Amino acid sequence: MICLAWLGAMSIAAFAAYGIDKRKAVRGSRRISERTLLTMSLAGGAFGGLAAMTALRHKTRHKYFWAVN
DSSP: OHHHHHHHHHHHHHHHHHHHHHHHHHHTOOOOOHHHHHHHIIIIIHHHHHHHHHHHTOSOSOHHHHHHO
């Protein structure tokens, strides 16, 4: 049960981080590092990262993001 809660929380956090990074990319402001986004995905937020990649069309050209998510 705790594991599912962790995965859910990390997926929500990863989705939010990808969304914030996408917004910052459009505005041209300082971005969230790719290392941080990948680490969030590896720490249990892969589902949220993948959902954000497809829904927001963000980081889809980077093969290593597809491999991690």
